[in-house]
Amino acid sequence: MYDQAYHDKNENQQSVVPQPQDDDDVIDLRALALVLLRRKWIIINTVLFCSVVAVLILFQLTPRFTASSMLAMETRQNQVVDVQAVMSGMGTDVAAIKTEIDVLQSRRLVGKAVDQLNLVNDPEFNGALNTERSLLSYLNPINWVPDSLKRSIFGEAPVLAADVQAERERAQVVDSIVGRLSITNPPRSYTITIAFESAHPAKAARIANGIADLYLTDQLEAKFEATQRANEWLNGRIFDLRENVRTSEVQAQQFREENRLIQTASAGLVSDQQLAQVNxxxxxxxTDLARTEARFSQISDISQSDVTDYAGLSEVLDSPLIQRLREQQSQVLRNRAELGTRYGPKHPRMINVEAELTDIDSNIKSEIRKVVNGIQNEVDVARARVTALEQNLEQLTVENVALNRAQVQLRELEREAEANRVLLETFLARFKETTNQQDIQQADARIISRADVPLYPSFPNKKLILALVIFAATGLGVGLAFLLEMLDNGYRTLEQIKQDLGLRGVGIIPMLMSNKLQGVSVEDYLLEKPSSSFAESHRNVHAAMLYSGPRQNTPQVVMATSSVPGEGKSTFSLCYARLMARSGMKVLLVEADLRRPVVKARLKLDENQADLVSVLEGTEMGGQQLHKDEASGLHILSGKGHPDPQKLFGGEKFAGFMAWARENYDLVVLDTPPVLAVSDAVVLSHHVDAVLYVVQWETTPKKSVETGVSQLRETGAPLAGVVVTQVNIKRHQSYGYGDQGYYYGTKSGYYSN
Known part of the structure; x- marks a missing residue:
């Protein structure tokens, strides 16, 4: 009977496998807001915790004060004298200003400030002198370790020499000062701000001003040292150049003396002067020779028979003696003329006069002869003089050629001496300039604003820090909220199930709290509160099942399974079957979970009542052998442990039993084992019209659900939908999805819970 009925009912049975539906990737702002609302206490507690911790830390922090001084880079230099400096002024480009900032932050300059201000002995900067420990230091796990344990692990600290220890402490103080020092340059400005942070406002101002003063002093010292080094170098070079000048001048003078290159003050070499004079x-x-020879030539042309022929010569005419004799002659001639008028030629006086004339003529002729002979002598003398001068000139010329050759080398020596002399004069002038510069050095910067003692601390800015902490804590809380949402790997809504599995959600079963049950079991509460949202949720499942079967009619045999144990599958099966039986349907509940049967214990059934194993292993049975629930009219066939359930469910007897159940009941509900635990549900799925997959709200991992559904799909199970159980309606409302669970909470007036 069972076999024939089974084959009639399952002929050409096919399963309908819905496929997942893809939705567009859109950002649901409302869903994000609901996540924040749902996790608001996570966010609030995170903000409160971080704020309290921040406040505690802020009150433990030592306030720090920042003092700032300002320097201006000099773009114009005072030029007292037109003298080029040894060290040029500072440039005004970005690289030059950046270099000066590096100088201000250099350990060398900071080290000078440490020494000048005696900061090594300041406990604020020298940790070796600071024995006080703040509360925050106890938060460092290293400080929790006892010193004895540290010594046993790392050994005793080496004992350093006093000078080494002092140098190490100084280096640590320099590091501390550098860490608190801030040097900035505003854009498009030639100013540099020196800011220093300290726990004491006066100390902050003192150190900021001290570094500014040291920077200017350092610039002056650098220029002074550069000038001093230049002077020392110039002094050494001047000494060498003096020796070079003296040596070159001595060499030139010795060469001049050896070669008799005697010079006068204005006319050059004496030999040149002598040659010019002789020439x-x-x-x-x-010229004289030519003139005398010309005169002598004139005399030679005159006849020498009569001396009087030479009387017309200019030399004769110019002779004073001859001129006097001519005058005497004229006087005697006048006397003779007078006497001739009175006396005759024979008169003694006439004879005396004639004798006197004769003497005068004789004297004139004698003088003329002397003049003529003198001219001839002049020619001879002039010729001899010319000959002597020509010989002298030839000798001087030969000597001068040799001297000129020597003078070439002399000029080379003189040029070398002159070059050394000019170089010496140049270095002497530069030495005097650099010597004078030492007294007029000026820095390339000036202090335009000295640091004042700050009145208010710059750190910590409690309001700002607290605001940032609140902001960051809010972000952290929001991040934790979304992280928890992401880590929450369970299903919350039917929409999620539809998107991930492609299955429709056929119902949401609310969780019953203990205050509502008041000691009543869940399955009894269902009957006592038929108008409750819990009962209505099971009715919704049945309503959704009306047209979910493969034959487009109400499924007669329904199987409930889940992924893992504990998801409320058995509770749902029992409640669903009782409620349908209470509504007037003839319903049979079959507990097919033979691994962990619970129905008999929960309903306190008689041990002698028939169970599924005894029915399948026994003979034919009648309806009177089944347990009947008096409260609902439900017929129950409980389960019992069996070593091989798959063999039992795969046999002809179970198939015949299912056919018999279809003929005798309006609805048959099978409570089956979890899919991932055992494969019984896969075997049983081929005997039913619809499979309801039970998923515990927010608990069952999505991967487990996907794996279980995939197994059923691969075997052709008639999946009708998913039932979400144990839903916290109040929390479910916070998700804001307009499904059944949402209205169970918002429309509570419709239910009597």
Missing amino acids: SRLIDAR
């Missing part, structure tokens, strides 16, 4: 005298001598 000039020779020219004059030759």
Whole structure:
């Protein structure tokens, strides 16, 4: 009977496998807001915790004060004298200003400030002198370790020499000062701000001003040292150049003396002067010779028979003696003329006069002969003079050629001496300039604003820090909220199930709190509160099942399974079957979970009542052998442990039993084992019209659900939908999805819970 009924009912049965539906990737702002609302206490507690911790830390922090001084880079230099400086002024480009900032932050300059201000002995900067420990230091796990344990692990600290220890402490103080020092340059400005942070406002101002003063002093010292080094170098070079000048001048003078290159103050070499003088005298001598020879030539042309022929010569005419004799002659001639008028030629007086004339003529002729002979002598003398001068000129010329050769080398020596002399004068002038510069050095910057003692601390800015902490804590809380949402790997809504699995949600079963049950079991509460949202949720499942079967009619045999144990599958099966039986349907509940049967214990059934194993292993049975629930009219066939349930469910007897159940009941509900635990549900799925997959709200991992559904799909199970159980309606409302669970909470007036 069972076999024939089974084959009639399952002929050409096919399963309908819905496929997942893809939705557009859109950002649901309302869903994000609901996540924040749902996790608001996570966010609030995170903000409160971080704020309290921040306040505690802020009150433990030592206030720090920042003092600032300002420098201006000099773009114009005072030029007292037109003298080029040894060290040029500072540039005004970005690289030059950046270099000066590096100088201000250099350990060398900071080290000078440490020494000048005696900061090594300041406990604020020298940790070796600071024995006080703040509350925050106890938060460092290293400080929790006892010193004895540290020594046993790391050994005793080496004992350092006093000078080494002092140098190490100084280096640590320099590091501390550098860490608190801030040097900035505003854009498009030639100013540099020196800011220093300290726990004491006066100390902050003192150190900021001290570094500014040291920077200017350092610039002056650098220029002074550069000038001093230049002076020392110039002094050494001047000494060497003096020796070079003296040596070159001595060499030139010695060469001049050895080669008799005697010079006068204005006319050059004496040999040149002598040659010029001899040449000039020779020219004059030759001129005189030509003139005397010309006069002598004139005399030679005159007949020498009569001396009186020479009377017309200019030399004769110019002779004073001859001129006097001519005058005497004229006087005697006048006397003779007078006497001739009175006396005759024989008169003694006439004879005396004639004798006197004769004497005068004789004297004149004698003088004329002397003049003529003198001219001839002049020619001879002039010729001899010319000859002597020519010989002298030839000798001087030969000597001068040799001297000129020597003078070439002399000029080379003189040029070397002159070059050394000019170089010496240049270095002497530069030495005097650099010497004078030491007294007029000026820095390339000036202090335009000295640091004042700050009145208010710059750190910590409690309001700002607290605001940032609140902001960051809010972000952290929001991040934690979304992280928890992401880590919450369970299903919350039917929409999620539809998107991920492609299955429709056929119902949401609310969770019953203990205050509502008041000691009543869930399945009894269902009957006592038929108008409750819990009962209505099961009715919704049945309503959704009306047209979910493959034959487009109400499924007669329904199987409930889940992924893992504990998801409320058995409770749902029992409640669903009782409620449908209470509504007037003839319903049979079959507990097919033979691994962990619970129905008999929960309903307190008689041990002698028939169970599924005894029915399948026994003979034919009648309806009177089944347990009947008096409260609902439900027929129950409980389960019992069996070593091989798959063999039992795969046999012909179970198939015949299912056919018999279809003929005798309006609805058959099978409570089956979890899919991932055992494969019984896969075998049983081929005997039913619809499979309801039970998923515990927010608990069952999505991967487990996907794996279980995939197994059923691969075997052709008639999946009708998913039932979400144990839903916290109040929390479910916070998700804001307009499904059944949402209205169970918002429309509570419709239910009597």
